[in-house]
Amino acid sequence: MAILHIAWRELRALFSTAIGWMVLCGFLSITGVLWFIWLAEYADQQAKMAFNPYGGASLSVTEALLIPWFGNCALILIFMAPALSMRMFAEEYKQRTMELLFTSPISTLEIVLGKYLGTVCFAVVMLLCTAHVPATLYYWGQPEFGAVAGSYLATFLLASLIIAMGMFCSSMTTNQVVALSMSFAASLVLWVAAFAGSDPDALLSHIGLTTHLQEMYGGSVRLSDLVYFGTGILVFIFATHQRLESHRWS
Amino acid sequence: MIQVKQLTKNYGATLAIDKLDFQVEKGEIVGFLGPNGAGKSTTMRILAGSLSASSGEAMVGGVDVFNDPRKVKSMVGYLPEFPPLYTDMTVRSYLRFCARIKRADEPKKAVERVIDQVGLTKVAHRLIDHLSKGFRQRVGIAQALVHSPSVLILDEPASGLDPAQRVEIRSLVKGLSDGETTVILSTHVLPEVEAVCDRVVIINKGLIVGQGSMDQLAGSGTSVNLRVARPDEALLQRLKDVDDVSVVSDLGDGKYTIAAGSDVREEVARRAVDAGLLELGASRALEDTYLKLTGGE
Numbered sequence: 074m075a076i077l078h079i080a081w082r083e084l085r086a087l088f089s090t091a092i093g094w095m096v097l098c099g100f101l102s103i104t105g106v107l108w109f110i111w112l113a114e115y116a117d118q119q120a121k122m123a124f125n126p127y128g129g130a131s132l133s134v135t136e137a138l139l140i141p142w143f144g145n146c147a148l149i150l151i152f153m154a155p156a157l158s159m160r161m162f163a164e165e166y167k168q169r170t171m172e173l174l175f176t177s178p179i180s181t182l183e184i185v186l187g188k189y190l191g192t193v194c195f196a197v198v199m200l201l202c203t204a205h206v207p208a209t210l211y212y213w214g215q216p217e218f219g220a221v222a223g224s225y226l227a228t229f230l231l232a233s234l235i236i237a238m239g240m241f242c243s244s245m246t247t248n249q250v251v252a253l254s255m256s257f258a259a260s261l262v263l264w265v266a267a268f269a270g271s272d273p274d275a276l277l278s279h280i281g282l283t284t285h286l287q288e289m290y291g292g293s294v295r296l297s298d299l300v301y302f303g304t305g306i307l308v309f310i311f312a313t314h315q316r317l318e319s320h321r322w323s
Numbered sequence: 324m325i326q327v328k329q330l331t332k333n334y335g336a337t338l339a340i341d342k343l344d345f346q347v348e349k350g351e352i353v354g355f356l357g358p359n360g361a362g363k364s365t366t367m368r369i370l371a372g373s374l375s376a377s378s379g380e381a382m383v384g385g386v387d388v389f390n391d392p393r394k395v396k397s398m399v400g401y402l403p404e405f406p407p408l409y410t411d412m413t414v415r416s417y418l419r420f421c422a423r424i425k426r427a428d429e430p431k432k433a434v435e436r437v438i439d440q441v442g443l444t445k446v447a448h449r450l451i452d453h454l455s456k457g458f459r460q461r462v463g464i465a466q467a468l469v470h471s472p473s474v475l476i477l478d479e480p481a482s483g484l485d486p487a488q489r490v491e492i493r494s495l496v497k498g499l500s501d502g503e504t505t506v507i508l509s510t511h512v513l514p515e516v517e518a519v520c521d522r523v524v525i526i527n528k529g530l531i532v533g534q535g536s537m538d539q540l541a542g543s544g545t546s547v548n549l550r551v552a553r554p555d556e557a558l559l560q561r562l563k564d565v566d567d568v569s570v571v572s573d574l575g576d577g578k579y580t581i582a583a584g585s586d587v588r589e590e591v592a593r594r595a596v597d598a599g600l601l602e603l604g605a606s607r608a609l610e611d612t613y614l615k616l617t618g619g620e
Contacts, residue, residue, distance in 0.1 A: 078423040082409070089411045173407035173466065175373035177424045178396040321375045 075179040079187025134214040143224040155256035158239025166247040196232040219292025227289035230302040237309035330379035354520035355509035362529040363509040371401035400472035406463025410452035425470035457488035477508040532616040547581040552599030
């Protein structure tokens with residue numbers, strides 16, 4: 074239960090501080106604008122195809138609209154999710170509130186999981202706020218359910234991994250800007266890793282985020298992708314736990 | 324209630340506390356006295372479970388702090404030197420959060436009880452960010468009390484407060500001693516210790532350099548400060564004639580300092596009434612002892 078209380082406190086803190094609202098509004102504004110850009114592009118392409126005597130079937134809303142838009146959402150998350158996680162422990166150290174958590178009858182793991190869960194819940198709220206996109210598509214067209222569900226799952230896993238990384242970075246410093254920079258740099262490295270190696274079987278390609286997102290966007294959830302994200306999240310939760318424990322021994 | 328044996332803590336190459344040995348009985352109020360950096364906070368943090376020790380034993384209520392920290396934490400209320408407050412929360416919501424993570428029985432009732440106990444009723448709905456330092460300190464004490472701990476550890480509870488707030492906090496702490504709750508408080512303000520504590524542990528450079536009751540440490544000597552409205556020679560003589568008085572110093576403007584071998588306040592007051600007694604105070608020789616033990620002479 075302590076995990077839930079800490080998670081609730083974390084979620085409340087994000088909604089009661091400017092940074093939470095800035096991330097939420099920024100994410101929704103940018104993804105909203107991108108949605109309209111992709112929509113206009115799609116309408117344009119569709120019109121061109123309608124007047125093309127050699128044109129075949131109409132463009133798929135899933136492939137021409139939904140998947141590229143979710144790809145953009147992922148990139149925006151790379152920039153924005155670190156801003157959510159930067160305060161998780163850096164702020165606690167700075168305000169000296171870690172002492173309250175450390176002297177309460179709860180374990181370090183409960184503290185870590187509670188804070189992580191609270192921030193992930195905020196990311197879920199962000200994603201839920203984009204529900205108008207598939208809703209509109211279902212109203213006007215027929216997007217593939219698997220692609221919609223897979224894209225949301227991919228974006229959720231991506232956000233969860235970045236938050237776990239950011240949480241670890243936040244546990245390393247009392248300075249939120251340093252935590253943000255570390256977390257952003259790590260996310261960016263994972264993002265570009267997939268493009269760095271030309272060989273799809275190269276290690277860099279396996280480490281890269283996009284390698285594990287592409288199939289999910291199409292609605293195909295591979296075990297290897299789930300293991301990638303799951304392992305990454307667990308590694309950073311464990312690293313954060315160890316980092317906090319080391320404070321007691323410092 | 325608290326037993327500490329050979330407790331040692333190193334921060335890298337720096338020795339923060341060195342083989343501390345002391346114990347605190349149930350219901351006692353014990354003051355940790357020492358200069359800054361003496362090791363008071365380190366000892367308290369170890370007892371509160373937020374810091375590990377390098378070696379030694381610490382038991383709270385018969386439970387080993389290092390083997391069963393959770394159980395110890397549920398018995399201990401801790402106020403660090405800087406109260407751990409979430410300033411974006413209201414007093415009530417913050418205390419509810421504390422009550423829940425500290426696993427208080429009936430959290431809502433516990434919060435209302437503690438709000439009443441430490442005098443936060445008027446500000447319970449306000450954001451902690453908008454509170455004065457004195458009220459913030461009270462909120463800090465409230466979070467330490469919310470789960471009804473049997474041991475209360477207060478690290479400099481009155482530090483940074485103005486004199487009026489210090490008196491308030493002092494009387495608040497004094498009021499917590501119900502014979503059931505054991506209190507350890509640290510300070511480097513001697514009057515605070517004299518006003519509140521039953522016993523003192525003096526720490527310097529990580530070592531216990533003295534411990535005992537106030538009388539044991541101060542000896543029986545007393546220094547009485549007196550102010551009267553109508554000073555005269557007869558009064559001076561009457562004061563010198565009091566048993567056990569060794570020196571009477573006339574400081575002018577009706578102020579006198581009387582050094583005596585025992586507590587002579589009652590007799591001094593009786594003799595000063597006719598001269599228009601305005602103020603009477605006493606300080607024990609604890610200050611001298613403290614300075615000697617901590618090398619502050």
